[in-house]
Amino acid sequence: MITGAAQMDGAILVCSAADGPMPQTREHILLSRQVGVPYIVVFLNKADMVDDEELLELVEMEVRELLSQYDFPGDDTPIVIGSALMALEGKDDNEMGTSAVKKLVETLDEYIPEPERAIDLPFLMPIEDVFSISGRGTVVTGRVERGIIKVGEEVEIVGVRDTTKTTVTGVEMFRKRWTKVVQVRTWVSCCVVPSVTT
Numbered sequence: 001m002i003t004g005a006a007q008m009d010g011a012i013l014v015c016s017a018a019d020g021p022m023p024q025t026r027e028h029i030l031l032s033r034q035v036g037v038p039y040i041v042v043f044l045n046k047a048d049m050v051d052d053e054e055l056l057e058l059v060e061m062e063v064r065e066l067l068s069q070y071d072f073p074g075d076d077t078p079i080v081i082g083s084a085l086m087a088l089e090g091k092d093d094n095e096m097g098t099s100a101v102k103k104l105v106e107t108l109d110e111y112i113p114e115p116e117r118a119i120d121l122p123f124l125m126p127i128e129d130v131f132s133i134s135g136r137g138t139v140v141t142g143r144v145e146r147g148i149i150k151v152g153e154e155v156e157i158v159g160v161r162d163t164t165k166t167t168v169t170g171v172e173m174f175r176k177r178w179t180k181v182v183q184v185r186t187w188v189s190c191c192v193v194p195s196v197t198t
Contacts, residue, residue, distance in 0.1 A: 008037050009038065009039070009112055009113075009115050010037065010038065010039035010040065010041065010108065010111070010112035011032055011037045011039070011040050011041070012040075012041050012042075012043055012104070012108070013025070013028060013029065013032075013040050013041070013042045013043070013063075014042075014043045014045050014084075015042060015043070015044055015045065015059070015063055016044075016045055016046045017044040017045060017046050017047040017049070017050050017055075017056055017059050017081060018046045018049040018050055019046075020058070020059045020062050020063075021059075021062050021063055021066050025063075025066065026066060029066060029067060029069075029070045029072065030070055032070075032072075033070045033071060033072070039111060039112045039113075040067065040072055040077060041077070041078050041079075041080070041104070041107050041108055041111055041112070042063055042067075042077060042078070042079040042080070043079075043080050043081075043082065043084075043100075043104055044056070044059060044060065044063070044079060044080070044081045044082070045082065045083065045084050046083060046084075046085075047081045047082055047083050047096050047100075048083040048085070048086055048093070048096050049083075056081060060079055060081075063079065064077065064079075078107045078110075078111050080100055080103050080104045080107055081096070081100065082095075082096045082097065082099075082100020082101060082103070082104070083096045083097055083100065084101070086098075086100075087100065087101040118145075118146035118147070119146070119147060119148055120147075121146040121147050122146070122147050123144070123146070123147030123148060123149045123153075123155065124144075124145045124146045124147055125140075125142040125143065125144045125145060125149070126142050126143065126145065127140045127141070127142045127157070127159075128140075128141050128142045128143070129141045129142075136170075137169065149168060149171060150168070150171075150179060151168055151169065151170060151171055151178075151179050152167065152168065152169075153167070153168050154166070154167050154168075155167075155168055
């Protein structure tokens with residue numbers, strides 16, 4: 001849960017409409033607050049298993065109170081009610097299946113603001129990890145803080161040792177290869193080839 005959470009612009013809190021908030025629900029809200037997740041949208045799942053409308057309202061009130069306890073705007077937080085299983089099965093009884101998931105996506109787009117991206121500044125990506133992959137070379141991973149990087153561009157690796165110049169031979173994001181990366185705050189793997197100086 002914590003790995004990569006600090007870079008999120010928002011989160012979806014999934015809570016069972018049948019069971020209500022569980023101990024791990026509280027933990028996830030606390031962790032979201034601790035790592036600085038600014039916005040939460042709630043999805044009350046398994047609503048197809050609840051016949052009593054008052055029970056749904058009670059669970060919604062409990063979730064809102066829990067969010068407020070951890071300084072999230074509980075009263076203003078959007079809550080979408082549905083059934084992920086129904087959506088997976090392609091069902092949409094009472095708009096709890098596919099319609100609910102579509103509504104969740106729309107709510108995310110409306111509630112979580114588009115963050116400002118510093119793409120006009122020079123490229124900066126703190127390196128989180130380094131791998132040596134045979135046939136590929138050195139691969140570094142990290143989160144783009146600012147700027148744009150393209151395959152073939154020269155970059156400088158700055159750290160404890162002397163600054164080294166190298167060329168980007170590949171960029172991957174979410175297991176897909178790209179010719180350039182423009183999304184700031186995105187997790188990226190870059191394959192680099194050290195420049196040889198003679």
